[in-house]
Amino acid sequence: MPYVVRRPDRNLWEQSYVPETVRGLGVTLRHFFRNVFGRRDTVTLLYPEQRRPYPPRFRGLHRLTQRDDGAPRCTACLCCQTACPAECIHIVAGEYPPEHPLAHVEKYPVEFWIDELRCVSCGLCVEACPCDAIRMDTGLHPRPVEARPHLIYERNLLLSISDTAGNVHTANPRKK
Amino acid sequence: MRKLTIDGREIEVAEGTTVIAAARALGIDIPHFCWHPELSVAANCRMCLVEVEKQPKLQPSCQLEAADGMVVHTDTPKVREARRAMMEYLLLNHPVDCPICDQAGECKLQDYYMLYDLKASRLWSEEGKVRKRKRAIFGPHVIYDAERCVMCTRCVRFCAEVVRDPVLIEVHRGDHSEIAVAPGRTLDHAYSLMTAHVCPVGALTSRDFRFQCRVWFLASTPTICPGCATGCNAFLDHHRGEAFRLRPRENPALNRSWLCDDGVLAFRLHNDHRLTAPELGRGDDARPVAWDEALAEAATLLRKVPKTQRAAVLSAEHSCEENWALAAFAREALGVERFFVTGRTAGTADDLLRHADKNPNRAGVRSMLGAEPEPLERLVDEATAGSIRGAVALGAAAATQGPAAAAGLLRLEALVSIAPRRGPLPEAAHVRLPSPSFAETAGTYVNARGQAQEFPQAMSPRGEALEVPDLLARLARRLDLGLPFRSAADVRAAVAPRLPRPAAEGGAP
Ligand code: SF4
Numbered sequence: 001m002p003y004v005v006r007r008p009d010r011n012l013w014e015q016s017y018v019p020e021t022v023r024g025l026g027v028t029l030r031h032f033f034r035n036v037f038g039r040r041d042t043v044t045l046l047y048p049e050q051r052r053p054y055p056p057r058f059r060g061l062h063r064l065t066q067r068d069d070g071a072p073r074c075t076a077c078l079c080c081q082t083a084c085p086a087e088c089i090h091i092v093a094g095e096y097p098p099e100h101p102l103a104h105v106e107k108y109p110v111e112f113w114i115d116e117l118r119c120v121s122c123g124l125c126v127e128a129c130p131c132d133a134i135r136m137d138t139g140l141h142p143r144p145v146e147a148r149p150h151l152i153y154e155r156n157l158l159l160s161i162s163d164t165a166g167n168v169h170t171a172n173p174r175k176k
Numbered sequence: 177m178r179k180l181t182i183d184g185r186e187i188e189v190a191e192g193t194t195v196i197a198a199a200r201a202l203g204i205d206i207p208h209f210c211w212h213p214e215l216s217v218a219a220n221c222r223m224c225l226v227e228v229e230k231q232p233k234l235q236p237s238c239q240l241e242a243a244d245g246m247v248v249h250t251d252t253p254k255v256r257e258a259r260r261a262m263m264e265y266l267l268l269n270h271p272v273d274c275p276i277c278d279q280a281g282e283c284k285l286q287d288y289y290m291l292y293d294l295k296a297s298r299l300w301s302e303e304g305k306v307r308k309r310k311r312a313i314f315g316p317h318v319i320y321d322a323e324r325c326v327m328c329t330r331c332v333r334f335c336a337e338v339v340r341d342p343v344l345i346e347v348h349r350g351d352h353s354e355i356a357v358a359p360g361r362t363l364d365h366a367y368s369l370m371t372a373h374v375c376p377v378g379a380l381t382s383r384d385f386r387f388q389c390r391v392w393f394l395a396s397t398p399t400i401c402p403g404c405a406t407g408c409n410a411f412l413d414h415h416r417g418e419a420f421r422l423r424p425r426e427n428p429a430l431n432r433s434w435l436c437d438d439g440v441l442a443f444r445l446h447n448d449h450r451l452t453a454p455e456l457g458r459g460d461d462a463r464p465v466a467w468d469e470a471l472a473e474a475a476t477l478l479r480k481v482p483k484t485q486r487a488a489v490l491s492a493e494h495s496c497e498e499n500w501a502l503a504a505f506a507r508e509a510l511g512v513e514r515f516f517v518t519g520r521t522a523g524t525a526d527d528l529l530r531h532a533d534k535n536p537n538r539a540g541v542r543s544m545l546g547a548e549p550e551p552l553e554r555l556v557d558e559a560t561a562g563s564i565r566g567a568v569a570l571g572a573a574a575a576t577q578g579p580a581a582a583a584g585l586l587r588l589e590a591l592v593s594i595a596p597r598r599g600p601l602p603e604a605a606h607v608r609l610p611s612p613s614f615a616e617t618a619g620t621y622v623n624a625r626g627q628a629q630e631f632p633q634a635m636s637p638r639g640e641a642l643e644v645p646d647l648l649a650r651l652a653r654r655l656d657l658g659l660p661f662r663s664a665a666d667v668r669a670a671v672a673p674r675l676p677r678p679a680a681e682g683g684a685p
């Protein structure tokens with residue numbers, strides 16, 4: 001619906017600009033002197049020497065968690081790929097051969113790609129995962145890289161990343 | 177006739193109709209596992225219980241015959257509580273391995289859980305569950321997971337009643353009951369994938385489709401099975417240009433609710449060995465080229481052959497539209513008088529669905545030509561003798577095979593092949609022009625019973641493939657020859673009056 005934006009009424013003093021400009025400059029100068037000579041309440045950090053502590057729920061780069069036997073926890077159900085609004089997850093599902101020790105798990109991701117450049121860090125993939133297999137608790141930002149393909153992360157790299165405490169495993173509380 | 181009331185709506189049904197079928201006719205879906213419109217009534221899952229006035233207990237609607245004056249309620253608190261209780265019972269020992277299960281997304285357990293249950297299990301521990309066989313190979317196409325099975329026996333009844341090969345049986349009792357293959361047998365009849373199709377849960381799944389694609393990604397387009405001359409109605413499930421399976425589309429007058437295994441797997445005709453760019457040259461000399469170059473070469477080659485020594489090969493694998501366009505192009509532009517027909521070689525037939533002619537449109541080719549085309553064998557003979565020297569051929573399959581046939585085709589001085597995929601005909605050709613697969617074009621097939629059935633286009637043509645009428649129009653322009661059609665609409669208009677009969681009942685999607 002169209003509506004009218006009402007402009008604030010200005011009196012002659014304000015309308016003449018110069019006094020108001022001087023007043024604005026005064027505010028800037030007051031902050032300047034207060035921070036240079038007096039109390040320091042600047043919000044700027046000297047990154048990377050100083051770092052702000054991250055909240056525990058910070059969503060960093062993804063990792064794929066491992067079972068206790070080192071196999072991926074992921075069962076390639078494609079729930080994360082379905083939930084992802086940026087369409088940056090691509091999984092190819094495969095089947096453990098019958099003689100494999102993990103044959104009872106049946107399904108695993110043969111390929112698992114995440115394009116960290118397209119990711120909008122929404123965390124929906126983590127929410128969607130029924131197996132606690134994908135997490136964003138690594139505390140990491142995407143690294144600067146020389147070419148875009150370097151930020152398309154692949155299965156084994158994702159499996160090797162740990163959380164901030166160095167864990168690569170998760171337990172499946174329902175069953176092993 | 178019987179007149180009854182279901183949820184306040186009156187309906188009149190034939191004597192012997194069950195309440196669940198009557199409700200279905202009204203558009204009321206009573207949840208069910210074991211009932212299937214094409215199978216006998218087993219009434220063992222108890223999911224379909226409904227309340228009938230003047231009857232003290234809930235009644236299984238799949239077994240209850242409609243009677244005059246019957247008043248049925250399908251959605252009362254009592255019925256909903258019965259459904260919830262049934263779901264709790266069915267899920268008691270269920271492994272809940274949906275992330276691994278291929279049925280997820282089209283599973284009745286999932287759907288009904290969301291609709292009627294939505295409660296956590298009250299079972300004290302995972303270990304308390306009865307464990308059963310997982311990943312049991314039942315046959316070349318089907319795999320079984322006993323823990324997911326709800327023992328509805330649809331698969332057993334399908335084999336016994338529809339295929340009349342009772343290869344699946346029930347074994348053990350109570351909690352431990354499961355489905356097994358009869359001793360000494362494997363589930364290897366020609367309709368084995370239909371057991372996976374009727375299975376309402378993820379107990380029986382297709383080994384071919386297993387883990388290939390999640391079903392919620394699939395788009396479905398109605399189609400006609402290109403596998404044989406029966407012309408079964410089907411859905412083609414596809415995702416991003418890849419086909420994944422064919423599923424039966426109900427047509428009571430033709431294929432009822434079924435497809436044969438070859439039909440389900442006929443989607444491979446779309447995926448495999450595709451020709452995606454025009455090519456010149458045979459064998460090791462083959463090389464992809466641009467359309468202009470391919471068409472110029474085709475025109476040069478065809479010009480060299482005198483009219484009387486030119487022929488056209490129609491294809492029983494291709495739609496009426498494509499065949500008519502080629503016939504019209506050959507007759508009017510090239511002056512061809514000899515028409516041959518190719519297609520896949522004959523196979524097994526049975527009295528359920530499968531037809532010995534493994535091509536969907538032989539009858540259509542006949543109607544489009546207005547005469548009986550000659551067999552490909554004769555073309556091979558005449559090519560060997562040198563009386564036919566040039567041909568335009570539709571389709572990839574050669575109806576006659578063997579070294580003699582291949583040598584005969586190689587004798588042709590100009591063979592222009594229009595085909596969606598590689599095969600003996602395109603391999604023998606000097607010029608290969610890619611055309612859309614059965615899924616990439618709309619068209620009409622005429623089945624062995626003479627029923628014309630239309631199907632829509634499911635995907636856009638892969639690579640550089642061009643619709644056959646388009647491609648022929650370009651070739652005619654190269655040859656400076658006039659064509660009797662300009663657009664796909666012209667082709668459709670020309671095809672319609674030549675079709676044997678108006679579309680078969682239930683055939684139009
Ligand atoms: S965080 Fe969001 S955008 Fe990134 S991969 Fe997960 S679902 Fe996709």
Ligand code: SF4
Nearest residue numbers: 074075077078080129
């Ligand atoms: S990471 Fe989780 S949601 Fe994604 S495919 Fe694997 S198991 Fe499924």
Ligand code: SF4
Nearest residue numbers: 325326328329331375
């Ligand atoms: S395998 Fe499927 S169709 Fe057969 S009894 Fe079990 S649930 Fe029913």
Ligand code: FES
Nearest residue numbers: 208219221222238
């Ligand atoms: S559908 Fe009626 S008891 Fe199974």
